[in-house]
Amino acid sequence: MITAIVMIHAEAARIPETAQALADLEGVAEVYSCAGDVDLIAVVRVRDHEQIAEVVTQRINKTAGVLRTDTHIAFKSYARADVEAGFSIGE
Incomplete structure (x- = not known):
């Protein structure tokens, strides 16, 4: 599973x-x-990088109110x- 974090600038009046x-x-x-x-x-x-491109460019960027991502x-x-486990000393 691939995770992407998308920062979105939106029209202020349409945020909700x-x-x-989205x-x-x-x-x-x-x-x-x-x-x-x-x-x-x-x-x-998503499962692969091609799907990230599709979700971001074909879905998110085309959503009403989205200005920039x-x-x-x-x-x-x-x-x-x-x-916490990384800092544990065999407790």
């Missing part, structure tokens, strides 16, 4: 509707509204338990 439309797209696992440099963050989970592909996932 855009977020819901959440309904196949391949989009989660969508967050947030403060900071971007308006929305979408987590895309910046996509980051995740290499490895770390959970709280993974990080």
Whole structure:
């Protein structure tokens, strides 16, 4: 499974509707509204890189309210338990 994090700049007046439309797209696992440099963050989970290209360019970028995206592909996932286990000294 490949995970991509898509930072999304959206039309301010359409953020709630855009977020819901993105959440309904196949391949989009989660969508967050947030403060900071971007308006929305979408987590895309697919089986291969070709699907990332399809989800981002053919679905997300064509969703009403989306102005611009910046996509980051995740290499490895770390959970709280993974990080704590890495610092454990044989307890």
